[in-house]
Amino acid sequence: MSAWVSSHGPKTHYGLSFSNGYSWRKQQQFAVSHLKNFGEGKKTLQNHIQREGHFLCEAFKEEQGHQFDPLVKINNAVANVIGTLVFGQRYEYDDIQFQTLLRMSAESVYLTGSIWNELYDAFPRVMSRIPGPHHTIISNYRRLAAFLKEKIEKHKLDWDPREPRDYIDSYLAETEKRKYDKEAQFDMDNLALCMVDLFEGGTETTTNTLRWALLYMLKYPQMQEKVQEEIDQVIGRSRLPTMADKASMPYTNAVLHEVNRKGNIVPLNMSRVAIKDTTLGDYFVPKGTVMITNLSSVLHDKNEWEMPDAFNPEHFLNADGQFRRRDAFFAFSAGKRMCPGEYLARVELFLLFTILLQNFTFSPPADEEPSLNSQVGFTQAPMPFKLCVLPR
Numbered sequence: 001m002s003a004w005v006s007s008h009g010p011k012t013h014y015g016l017s018f019s020n021g022y023s024w025r026k027q028q029q030f031a032v033s034h035l036k037n038f039g040e041g042k043k044t045l046q047n048h049i050q051r052e053g054h055f056l057c058e059a060f061k062e063e064q065g066h067q068f069d070p071l072v073k074i075n076n077a078v079a080n081v082i083g084t085l086v087f088g089q090r091y092e093y094d095d096i097q098f099q100t101l102l103r104m105s106a107e108s109v110y111l112t113g114s115i116w117n118e119l120y121d122a123f124p125r126v127m128s129r130i131p132g133p134h135h136t137i138i139s140n141y142r143r144l145a146a147f148l149k150e151k152i153e154k155h156k157l158d159w160d161p162r163e164p165r166d167y168i169d170s171y172l173a174e175t176e177k178r179k180y181d182k183e184a185q186f187d188m189d190n191l192a193l194c195m196v197d198l199f200e201g202g203t204e205t206t207t208n209t210l211r212w213a214l215l216y217m218l219k220y221p222q223m224q225e226k227v228q229e230e231i232d233q234v235i236g237r238s239r240l241p242t243m244a245d246k247a248s249m250p251y252t253n254a255v256l257h258e259v260n261r262k263g264n265i266v267p268l269n270m271s272r273v274a275i276k277d278t279t280l281g282d283y284f285v286p287k288g289t290v291m292i293t294n295l296s297s298v299l300h301d302k303n304e305w306e307m308p309d310a311f312n313p314e315h316f317l318n319a320d321g322q323f324r325r326r327d328a329f330f331a332f333s334a335g336k337r338m339c340p341g342e343y344l345a346r347v348e349l350f351l352l353f354t355i356l357l358q359n360f361t362f363s364p365p366a367d368e369e370p371s372l373n374s375q376v377g378f379t380q381a382p383m384p385f386k387l388c389v390l391p392r
């Protein structure tokens with residue numbers, strides 16, 4: 001998801017989020033396969049996230065002894081994960097240029113949920129002459145696209161098809177391979193837009209989910225304790241968490257699923273269009289109708305969840321305390337267009353969350369009751385909050 005409809009402008013048939021048909025399918029398959037198979041041998045996705053988790057802990061340690069807002073550091077860590085997959089580079093948490101870019105990206109995702117964006121999509125010609133925040137989305141997008149295009153140009157200079165380093169390198173190879181398959185649209189403009197979609201889609205959502213996770217730990221310290229007990233039992237304090245640990249950590253897994261459910265990061269999903277006349281329940285939906293599927297209604301359905309409005313990890317645990325899947329868990333949507341980054345998001349959330357709770361106990365600033373109020377743009381994010389860290 002990106003800042004997207006507006007900023008893609010006339011090229012809405014490009015990128016991952018708003019393209020359709022054959023080209024979308026090929027681009028989507030390629031992206032999913034890259035996200036799953038990134039890094040062979042030592043350089044696995046897991047190693048790379050563990051390494052970023054280590055840097056994040058170091059950055060949190062520096063804040064020991066006073067309260068701070070974890071947003072910038074978490075956002076940077078998450079952006080570094082997707083940045084390494086896409087263009088093979090991470091940035092220090094105090095890199096001013098990268099921080100500016102991340103701020104602009106977050107601003108665009110927020111503004112994408114505004115009425116200005118809706119109006120621009122409906123009346124682009126008129127709105128392009130009227131001042132308003134929709135112009136910010138476009139100018140921010142141009143900065144991000146220029147930053148990413150520069151990465152593509154640099155990659156072209158030292159590209160070795162035998163040693164793909166990241167998504168750009170693999171995409172360059174795929175472009176060669178598919179040069180006679182014009183319909184698949186593997187070209188440099190499309191590469192840049194796919195990168196924007198992966199970068200923005202992969203950063204805001206995961207950052208805000210991790211922020212919700214920490215906020216719930218501040219709000220419910222007894223749950224934080226239970227997660228830490230499980231970490232101590234299964235992993236201990238001296239080695240890094242791995243994905244293999246997840247199967248033995250039903251409570252932590254349930255907490256993270258409940259964060260996804262209750263955090264409800266993309267409440268109105270992405271709007272889609274009916275590609276043919278369809279009947280849905282009692283309703284006839286003509287071809288071309290814009291469909292907005294309300295994920296909140298499913299994630300808070302009182303017929304599906306025992307305590308839909310509470311933060312209750314037990315939703316994902318059976319009577320024996322083992323993890324249980326739920327049919328109404330649609331945080332990543334469903335069907336052909338469901339989130340292609342789900343696998344990556346799950347690995348990131350599990351590893352970064354457990355590394356943080358293995359290393360620190362989190363608490364709210366003295367005499368402050370954590371607020372669970374949210375700010376809703378395109379995504380639903382916690383309001384800015386501060387916390388204190390106590391090394392374990």
Ligand code: HEM
Binds near residue numbers: 197
């Ligand atoms: C907690 C984290 C995440 C959540 C809750 C989330 C949720 C979603 C949702 C609800 C959609 C809309 C699906 C639809 O239209 O039916 C979506 C689409 C998308 N997401 Fe995610 N996402 C997350 C992480 C990621 C990550 C890590 C990436 C990239 C690496 C990513 C990339 C995308 C892209 C490119 C799309 C558009 C797919 C398409 O139109 O075919 N997301 N995501």
